[in-house]
Amino acid sequence: MYFVEKTRGINVLRQFDYLLFGTVLVLSAMGLVVLRSASLTINGGDTMVMKQALFLAAGVVASLVISIIDYKDLKVLGIPLYIASVALLIYTYFRGYGKETWGSNSWINVAGFFSFQPSEIGKISVIIIASIFLERIKEGQDVTKNIVKLIIYCAIPVVLVVLQPDYGTALVFLFIIFVMIFVCGLPYKYILAAVVALIPTSLLTWFFLLNDKRRERILVFLDPSRDPQGAGWQVRYAIRAIGSGQLFGKGLFKGVLNRRNMVPVKESDSIFAVVGEELGFVGSMFMIVLIFIIILRCIHIAKNSRDLFGSFLSVGICGMLGFHFIQNIGMNIGLLPLTGIPLPFVSQGGSAMLTNYIAVGILLSISMRRKKAMFISSQ
Secondary structure, eight states: OEEEEEOOSOOHHHHSOHHHHHHHHHHHHHHHHHHHHHHTTSTTHHHHHHHHHHHHHHHHHHHHHHHHSOGGGHHHHHHHHHHHHHHHHHHHHHHOBOHHHHSSOOBEEETTTEEEOHHHHHHHHHHHHHHHHHHHHHTTSSHHHHHHHHHHHHHHHHHHHHTTTOHHHHHHHHHHHHHHHHHHTOOHHHHHHHHHHHHHHHHHIIIIISOHHHHHHHHHHHOGGGOTTTTTHHHHHHHHHHHHTTTTOSOTTOOHHHHTTOSTTTTTTTHHHHHHHHHHHHHHHHHHHHHHHHHHHHHHHHHHOSSHHHHHHHHHHHHHHHHHHHHHHHHHTTSSOOOOOOOTTTSSOHHHHHHHHHHHHHHHHHHHTOSOOEEEEEO
């Protein structure tokens, strides 16, 4: 027997977080328009936009359905979801594809219609499983035992993602875990031990795991003039596109560098460069304001959650979205190394869009259930 905390008598229309959901919808609509502009000169661009719109619609429906479900049920569903995610990552290791095109075998084909990236849903499963263990740790339940479980459960998907090899996504996992552990307030000796462990891990990664292409990306970030026609091309032209937009931009569908395909991966990794060129500083800042609102709502929901589990879920989602936002925009303006991290709700990518909306649904569920709860026995 276990006890699941439920909230009764919720007025969905009154307690719904319209600010969060509305902001996400505006950002998604803006992203769909920008993607349409970026796809005009890409083979299969019409199909790309259509699939993105379908995943956006599916994501909206999924988030609304999830918001109605009590997030406490994720305590029961967490382990099965985690097992399914790990199984998909193992399957991806053996049957995945994409290394020739994107540098890692991170995708699997679903019924020949669309590609799916299991590591995306893996982020949600890690957030849920980490929240379960961190709540136990914070409440003083078998602290050492649950810390060990937390490390093992979180390490397995990270290792599987590294083996693909998708180091950018692995960094997202690590950042999520670090933020959640930091907020939990674990003794600093554990955090210090993790930081110290990063030193040999970083050296091992640099010399034995990273291939020449990925090492070159980091070296070019440190010295942009090192290879301006090769590894530095994407960042160089992303910065040029953003700068050429000036205050108000060249106008939608009128970006010169966009139309000439001068910015690589403009539909995904470099889509913020298209925003900067066509919508200018004003349009870029409007998008950044939308992003700030989403992050601030995540923090607000975490602070006002009725329990630790909800707070940790919110913090994990905040870490996931925040890392994506900062990394994608940062690499497009030359402040961070180039990675394959997409811009949430904006970049092309169906599995990422669906995962982000699932995360929003969980946030909405937490936000709507801040009332005093009743305990209901379940068997």
